[in-house]
Amino acid sequence: MFEGGTSKILWLAQSVPLFGLLCYVSYQWRNLLSIALLIASLYSFTKNVIAVVVYSNKVPKRAFIMLVFFDLWVGMVMLNKYIFLDMKYSRGLLDLVMKYTGKSSATTEQTIHKVNKHLEVYVYKPGTISNKGCVVYIHGGGFCFLSAAGFDNSISQMSHYLEMVVVSVEYRLAPEHRFPAGLVDSYSAVQWVHDNSEMLGVDCNSIFVAGDSAGGNLSAAVSLLYRDRQGAPLEAETQDALPEAETQDALPETEAQDALEDPETEDEKTPEDKKRPGLAGQILLYPLLQGYSSSHPSMIDNGTSFFPHPELSMACISMYVSGGDRFTRWLGDPEKIPTKAPKFWQTVVNKEASELETIKEVKMLAEHSDNVTFMEIMGNSYLLPLHAEDVTNLPPAYITVAAADTLRDEGEWYAHYLRESGNSVELSEVKHVHGFMGVYNESEIARGELMKIKEWIGKTLNVN
Numbered sequence: 001m002f003e004g005g006t007s008k009i010l011w012l013a014q015s016v017p018l019f020g021l022l023c024y025v026s027y028q029w030r031n032l033l034s035i036a037l038l039i040a041s042l043y044s045f046t047k048n049v050i051a052v053v054v055y056s057n058k059v060p061k062r063a064f065i066m067l068v069f070f071d072l073w074v075g076m077v078m079l080n081k082y083i084f085l086d087m088k089y090s091r092g093l094l095d096l097v098m099k100y101t102g103k104s105s106a107t108t109e110q111t112i113h114k115v116n117k118h119l120e121v122y123v124y125k126p127g128t129i130s131n132k133g134c135v136v137y138i139h140g141g142g143f144c145f146l147s148a149a150g151f152d153n154s155i156s157q158m159s160h161y162l163e164m165v166v167v168s169v170e171y172r173l174a175p176e177h178r179f180p181a182g183l184v185d186s187y188s189a190v191q192w193v194h195d196n197s198e199m200l201g202v203d204c205n206s207i208f209v210a211g212d213s214a215g216g217n218l219s220a221a222v223s224l225l226y227r228d229r230q231g232a233p234l235e236a237e238t239q240d241a242l243p244e245a246e247t248q249d250a251l252p253e254t255e256a257q258d259a260l261e262d263p264e265t266e267d268e269k270t271p272e273d274k275k276r277p278g279l280a281g282q283i284l285l286y287p288l289l290q291g292y293s294s295s296h297p298s299m300i301d302n303g304t305s306f307f308p309h310p311e312l313s314m315a316c317i318s319m320y321v322s323g324g325d326r327f328t329r330w331l332g333d334p335e336k337i338p339t340k341a342p343k344f345w346q347t348v349v350n351k352e353a354s355e356l357e358t359i360k361e362v363k364m365l366a367e368h369s370d371n372v373t374f375m376e377i378m379g380n381s382y383l384l385p386l387h388a389e390d391v392t393n394l395p396p397a398y399i400t401v402a403a404a405d406t407l408r409d410e411g412e413w414y415a416h417y418l419r420e421s422g423n424s425v426e427l428s429e430v431k432h433v434h435g436f437m438g439v440y441n442e443s444e445i446a447r448g449e450l451m452k453i454k455e456w457i458g459k460t461l462n463v464n
Contacts, residue, residue, distance in 0.1 A: 091173075094141075095150035102153040102439040105160035110152070115192045119185045122148050122168040123200065124159035133206035133280065133461055134165045134193055138186050138222075140213030140285075140435070142308070142316035143174045154438040161440055161447065162454050165202050167193055171218070175323040182320070183382060184234060186211075186218045187225055191233045194276055206461055208281045208395075212437060213308075213407070214316065216287025220385040220414070223282045223394050231276025279395040281460050283453060285437050286402050289410045290386040291317045292342060294332030296349070298408035306404045307434050313406065321383065342387035347420065348413045386414055396424040398456045400449060405434040426456055 104110075107127030114120055137158070139151045148155075148170040159166040171185035190209060197204050209226075211219035293299075294310035303310050314331035321327060330336045381388030397418055401411035408429070415427040430436065430449055440447045
């Protein structure tokens with residue numbers, strides 16, 4: 001896909017730990033001169049390979065610098081190989097980098113609303129509104145990093161170009177807040193849009209959920225949970241029961257799971273007046289959807305040259321599940337995983353059914369304890385949507401994958417899995433890298449993909 005020389009250059013850019021170590025030390029010691037030298041070095045090193053990292057030479061320099069910087073920074077922190085900075089400083093600096101990768105739209109109005117004591121949402125209303133739809137956007141960052149505030153410029157531009165209201169979710173992050181905190185917050189944000197649709201000027205039948213990377217995971221999980229609960233709100237005490245992480249091995253208490261009931265019995269427990277219209281659609285941008293294998297083609301082809309590194313993806317999942325790296329050594333390696341292969345591996349990756357047994361999907365969020373098993377994790381569709389036993393009756397999906405992305409295959413697999421199960425799916429592969437969406441006012445490639453999404457939203461709303 002890319003020339004050998006390009007791969008070597010990118011491998012060097014992402015593999016030399018000196019940049020990451022200098023960044024940690026300089027920021028920890030507040031050495032501004034070192035930071036300036038580091039940024040200058042990164043810029044000088046990357047500006048000459050921007051034109052060859054993708055098929056187009058129109059990629060904004062700042063966007064690519066941010067990707068390289070993010071890879072070095074997050075990779076080392078998440079894998080716990082070098083701990084010079086705590087999470088607070090890491091997040092702050094990454095948000096600062098995000099802030100300077102684009103400009104907000106001058107015609108888009110932003111307001112911040114408190115949903116509950118855990119959750120805020122950023123509401124963006126463009127100067128021109130073409131429909132009464134709403135996109136609930138869940139940002140990426142490996143479940144642990146970045147923020148709705150950091151995505152302010154990006155979402156402001158998104159709202160401007162889509163010409164519709166966008167609600168960005170400031171969900172709680174791991175490892176302090178483990179699964180299902182992020183999922184609960186994302187689901188609650190959709191409920192808030194329903195409850196405040198008149199104030200927002202949106203139609204309850206035209207709500208889309210969207211997200212990138214880990215946010216794509218949460219968007220797919222919200223779609224599954226929304227289908228299973230028929231849109232019923234979560235009980236308030238469910239959110240209050242979610243504790244902060246105290247140890248790496250600690251996992252969420254079972255009380256936090258109680259409101260996420262088995263879909264087979266949900267009809268008996270959900271009054272008609274609590275049910276909501278179905279989601280209008282799900283928009284998944286290069287989503288992280290499985291933790292079963294790190295040796296599939298896109299991981300092998302892109303793992304040494306492009307972001308995110310396979311080990312980083314597995315570390316992010318482990319942090320999200322357990323608040324630490326407890327499961328990192330098992331995730332991604334089928335030979336080490338003490339459980340059966342998920343259904344999608346047979347039906348989508350074309351494995352022989354006789355060779356692999358199908359796991360039983362956990363219909364409610366797994367009961368967590370210090371003895372949590374991989375059967376509970378790997379079979380949980382709300383954690384890893386590609387492990388779902390049932391993906392029927394889901395909202396229409398638009399899935400974007402990047403050609404030079406280790407997560408490319410799982411986005412394609414999920415598209416095929418949804419389509420085979422009778423869902424409407426549009427799959428778009430863009431010749432770019434993971435994280436390219438966002439700088440819409442400068443990147444023709446990102447803006448072009450966003451315009452395709454806008455067209456798809458229009459068609460979807462007309463159908464509905």
